[in-house]
Amino acid sequence: MDNTRRFVVVGGGLAGLASAVWLAEAGHRVTLLERRARLGGRTQAMRVPEVDDLADNGQHVLATGYDNLFRYLRSVGTEHLVEFPHGGALRWPDGRSVLMHTKGIRALPTLFGAHPDASPIERLRALRATLRLGREALFQPADLADITTERWFQRIGMPAKAREALWDWLALGIAAERVDRESAKVFADVLATGIRKGIKGRHAVGIGYPTVDLDTLFITGAERAFERYGVEVRFRAVADRVVIENGRATGVRLADGSVVDADGVIVAVPNSRIHGLLDGLPEHAELYAAADKLGYTPIVSTNLYLDRPLGTKAAMEAIIGGTGVIDEVFDRQRMHRRVPDGAWLYCLTTSGAYEQIHKSNEEIITEQIALLRKHYPAAAAAEVVHAHVVKMPRATFSQAVGTDNLRPDQRTSVPNLVIAGDWTRTDWSATMESAAQSAAKAVAALMK
Numbered sequence: 001m002d003n004t005r006r007f008v009v010v011g012g013g014l015a016g017l018a019s020a021v022w023l024a025e026a027g028h029r030v031t032l033l034e035r036r037a038r039l040g041g042r043t044q045a046m047r048v049p050e051v052d053d054l055a056d057n058g059q060h061v062l063a064t065g066y067d068n069l070f071r072y073l074r075s076v077g078t079e080h081l082v083e084f085p086h087g088g089a090l091r092w093p094d095g096r097s098v099l100m101h102t103k104g105i106r107a108l109p110t111l112f113g114a115h116p117d118a119s120p121i122e123r124l125r126a127l128r129a130t131l132r133l134g135r136e137a138l139f140q141p142a143d144l145a146d147i148t149t150e151r152w153f154q155r156i157g158m159p160a161k162a163r164e165a166l167w168d169w170l171a172l173g174i175a176a177e178r179v180d181r182e183s184a185k186v187f188a189d190v191l192a193t194g195i196r197k198g199i200k201g202r203h204a205v206g207i208g209y210p211t212v213d214l215d216t217l218f219i220t221g222a223e224r225a226f227e228r229y230g231v232e233v234r235f236r237a238v239a240d241r242v243v244i245e246n247g248r249a250t251g252v253r254l255a256d257g258s259v260v261d262a263d264g265v266i267v268a269v270p271n272s273r274i275h276g277l278l279d280g281l282p283e284h285a286e287l288y289a290a291a292d293k294l295g296y297t298p299i300v301s302t303n304l305y306l307d308r309p310l311g312t313k314a315a316m317e318a319i320i321g322g323t324g325v326i327d328e329v330f331d332r333q334r335m336h337r338r339v340p341d342g343a344w345l346y347c348l349t350t351s352g353a354y355e356q357i358h359k360s361n362e363e364i365i366t367e368q369i370a371l372l373r374k375h376y377p378a379a380a381a382a383e384v385v386h387a388h389v390v391k392m393p394r395a396t397f398s399q400a401v402g403t404d405n406l407r408p409d410q411r412t413s414v415p416n417l418v419i420a421g422d423w424t425r426t427d428w429s430a431t432m433e434s435a436a437q438s439a440a441k442a443v444a445a446l447m448k
């Protein structure tokens with residue numbers, strides 16, 4: 001193989017970072033183009049000067065089945081900065097909470113009905129419906145692509161309490177989309193991936209979190225690798241169009257009119273930014289149409305610095321009966337082994353935040369404090385030291401009904417031009433693993 005080829009990667013999010021690192025590891029020359037002044041894309045840390053802290057743009061959790069993301073973390077030397085606890089907690093408005101185990105035999109009661117008010121009959125029904133859910137995820141009924149996850153739950157008879165305590169929350173967490181919109185097929189596909197991985201690895205898929213901010217996890221190690229391998233990173237380099245001549249990509253034209261020559265190109269931008277870049281591809285119209293149809297789902301994250309601890313039972317707690325969608329509270333003291341200096345940091349995430357995204361920061365903060373006061377007795381007297389809201393209207397592409405077959409393959413009709421990014425076709429939903437897996441596929445396709 002000719003190892004002196006020069007590859008250009010467009011986009012410095014996880015998909016672009018992983019592509020650049022893996023191409024460089026294989027001995028190639030790489031130029032990474034990033035339109036902003038920083039790397040990380042949708043995973044990034046943000047300085048909060050008011051409390052002299054580094055918060056994230058939104059809490060990110062990982063699953064044990066994130067094989068490609070862990071490959072990336074090994075490449076950049078930060079795999080040890082992720083932790084998998086034994087589980088999380090569910091919390092109801094009256095302060096009641098249950099611990100939810102995700103490992104070993106103790107995970108079974110969680111799966112079959114974690115709701116504190118569920119009767120033995122309801123638990124049995126939940127068990128039966130859960131088994132059916134698993135079976136139908138692996139051997140899917142033909143119409144799953146046409147129905148919402150909510151409809152699927154109704155059809156298999158998932159009891160309301162089991163949905164409230166686990167399944168609605170899990171489905172929203174997996175695909176960042178509300179169950180009344182989410183494609184049942186998307187949820188089923190991810191469940192099937194989890195079940196297969198669980199059977200292969202002989203353990204249930206667990207949920208974990210970084211023990212550091214997202215920059216330390218994803219960027220610092222990548223920068224070291226780039227220096228080691230001589231990867232050129234260009235900031236504020238806005239790619240305008242991939243140059244295609246005689247059926248081959250020969251470079252990338254930037255917005256300032258200059259061209260970066262290339263023997264191969266990986267375009268790793270989100271679906272919201274693909275327009276124009278691939279105009280030279282014969283199939284560009286279909287690609288752009290798919291990107292548009294996938295659409296977006298909003299996430300609102302609130303970093304609340306309180307003057308006292310909330311009395312959480314676990315690092316990750318799901319708030320049941322919140323703002324209509326299910327919110328999550330992440331205790332940074334537990335996650336980062338943080339020693340608070342007058343301010344305890346709690347990160348609240350609302351996925352599928354279609355209503356919240358239109359509210360002002362003040363409204364969101366008031367709502368979230370009220371939510372905490374309802375669910376945590378210790379919050380009643382808590383004062384807010386500082387609050388930091390991050391609204392992301394295009395947090396991920398949407399997994400609504402009708403979107404499951406829209407995600408494009410990494411390969412294009414031009415052999416040395418491939419695409420990557422969480423929205424391209426992988427066996428995960430809109431996740432960091434999808435971004436990393438798309439990079440692995442894109443690099444493999446380019447190497448061929």
Ligand SMILES: Cc1cc2nc3c(=O)[nH]c(=O)nc-3n(C[C@H](O)[C@H](O)[C@H](O)COP(=O)(O)OP(=O)(O)OC[C@H]3O[C@@H](n4cnc5c(N)ncnc54)[C@H](O)[C@@H]3O)c2cc1C
Nearest residue numbers: 011013014015035041042058060061239421422431432435
């Ligand atoms: C608040 C929030 C919470 C989330 N929580 C989780 C979670 O818990 N677990 C999980 O697995 N996933 C989560 N995700 C999803 C995850 O962050 C994304 O799926 C992943 O980061 C996407 O990476 P990417 O490389 O595909 O895209 P991006 O991160 O968007 O990277 C694309 C990059 O391309 C650059 N770019 C765009 N256009 C151009 C151009 N023309 N020229 C040059 N550069 C360009 C952009 O600036 C950006 O840096 C969450 C996302 C958000 C927003």
